[in-house]
Amino acid sequence: MSLPNLLIPLMVIIPITCALFLNLLHERIRTVKVISIVVAFALPIIPLFANYGTHYFGGYAPLIQNPISADLPTLITGTALYIFHPAITYVYGSAQKLMIFILGIVGLFAIFISLYEVKKPSGVYIYLMLMGIASITAMLLSDDIFNLYVFFEIAALAQVGIVLVSKIKNNYETALKYMILGGIASPILLLGIALLLGVTGNVNITDIVYSIRNGLINPQSPVLLMACSLIIFGWLYGTGLPPFHVIKSAMYSKALPTGAALLQAFSVFSLVAFGVIIIRIFSYIPFTHVFLLAISLIAMVLGITMAITQTDFKRLIAFLAVGELGYIGAGFGLGTVFGITAGLFQAVNESIITALLFIGFGTIMYKTKETDMQKLGGMLVATPKSALFVLLAGIALAGVPPFNAFQSKLMLVQASLNSGLPEIAIIMVLMSIVTFMTFMRAFHTIYLRPKPVDLEIKNEKIPKITLVAMVIFLAICLLLGLYPHLATNFLQGLAMSIT
Amino acid sequence: MNIYDIILKKIKDIRMETGDNKPVTNIAASSMLTAEITLISSILIAIVILRLLNKNLMIVLAVLVFVLIFMAMPIMPKLKREQNDSLTSMNFYVIIALGIIVTLFYWGNLNV
Amino acid sequence: MIEYIFMITAILGAIISLMQRDLLKVAILTGIPGASIAFLYQYLQAPDVALTQAIVGSAIVPVFFALAVLRTRRVEE
Amino acid sequence: MIIDTQLAALFTAGALIVIGIFGALFLDNLIKKVIALAFIGDGANLFLVSLGYKAGGIVYIFLPGMAMSNFSQNASYPLPYALVLTSIVIGASTMAVMLGIIIILNKKYGSISASKILGE
Known part of the structure; x- marks a missing residue:
């Protein structure tokens, strides 16, 4: 085994080991800082150096690639057993490279800001962040549906942990609600996986797809339909599409700004990881596409209309983030190569822009400890630089050129027009406009309106690293907006392989 | 009494029922209005997709939903x-x- | 034959444990479905899973619940 | 027997899941709610295990002196069992976290009623 391929499992192993190690270090602040910085830098750098390929855990490659297979009887080589994957398989392609890199960038800055915004960085918070990042990375890489489920559960626990450590009012209640809903939804997802396993006898997705495509099992079997519906239900829970949008947005708003930036990246990428699998396995059921489109439209409408009526700005951004998830889902629902590429591109863009928004509005919390918009105002004087960055982020979120969301939303609109569904394009454009309006309302009330008399603004300076993070996020937005091929070239391969 | 006042009154009435005593500000009312219009228009546009299934069904449903929404206005x-x-x-x-x-x-x- | 009895005790145990008003009883009765399921795993040809479930389902989880009940309140309001 | 063991086990799993969902929806006490969630998890695990069962089969452990052909034709399917081991542990750990949160909330509210704590 060559070294570059060994880097594929290391993308998951390094954060997990360091996370466990950090958890042990309690009062040693310097050690925690040093280790966190090193690991944080490793997060986006490892995917850049890893070569494309597959990694078989334990070295158990399919028999067809194994040198001993020459001696095997035709009883084995003649059947599908010969090509099935006996071990957990991680697939690392160009799309995974880009998405893990972006996740790593968001994680890098979330860790950095959390290290420098508080006086005493706690190892536990960094531990939870790293655990979450590692499990989402594993979800993106894994080709094994049960492995995916395990990391999905770990990610859910990490998200709950991120909310629990935030010390924001009522965070325990929200976390418990999320866990109770998760206690219903995760066994349902496991049941769907069990049905899939019962029909195909396999948990490797490539093998399941092979079994369905080549007639080893009856694709119209009711059990498969049931499995599809249960897995989709679990997917809704993991990503926060309706009916889970309320609890998911509550989770975002009860986390610290860095935590919220990471949480929405987790949601976006678990949406992508599971969405890719649903499209790969169940795209032969025509109703899957209809359902994905319908739930995405509902997510857009509910998320954005609920965002308009919020008075708490963190909740507002959280609902906007849920609404934006609808765009990605719509890309998947269209089911064409162009549509899925657009959806994946939107996922990459959204994770950056929403992280930027959460961190940008987080500076308001840092300065005033206040999240109610009715009590805020006149922050432009106090934080002029971050106000500018937040404004640019909002413009990017709404899909104004030259930023990246413009390119992906344009692709989505084109894809829906190509599929003969101009109505979806109209709703998307409408929702973009309303998103912009919602954002501008929040921006106006927080930054431009005259300052209320009883508002206290603390005299602390915003840490340099927060501004640097925002500038870098904006630079990525601008880069991807001007040269969208940088991203779409990476993502197209995955989209082509799953349709 | 113009339409804005009617809507403001309706919102106030519903607020009363729920026991929510916060004052209805201008911004809150106008954002409610925006959300309302967005919701209705997107529902009506989404119904048009049903034309792929059956055109008559789409027309009937669109009219029906329009009337229903109008009745249940805010x-x-x-x-x-x-x-x-x-x-x-x-x-x-x-x-x-x-x-x-x-x-x-x-x-x-x-x-x- | 005997596995059917365990299936019935699992379901009945689950229902009965949720019907109690004394929460400590609930916590202890949770062990019944846990243990029945552990025996059931043995009959379903999975001895290693049965071992894990016997420890987790009939010992650790009821103890967790009992501890939680002792730290909070014993009678349902 | 009228129905075979596998089907009966699947029905048991279904019954546990239904009891669990019912409890999670309608019980007000938080600890009881969590117990009901544990039942849903148990049901899903039992479902997964009964998939691997083979009527008249043997345990999938290859003992010395066993004929290979006998083993390969009669052994039950071990993949679901391997998965359930992980799933049981995940369920127990989730439960522990929930109970921890409930203890903290009890200190804050002096109550473990869902309608009081987790209302609006």
């Missing part, structure tokens, strides 16, 4: 009240959604 305050943070209502919607998804996939695919 939808947004009701919708917002429905989607609160209470665990009971979330649980309820989650189970309803599970039922709908399973039924749709199971029967929808077998009988189409």
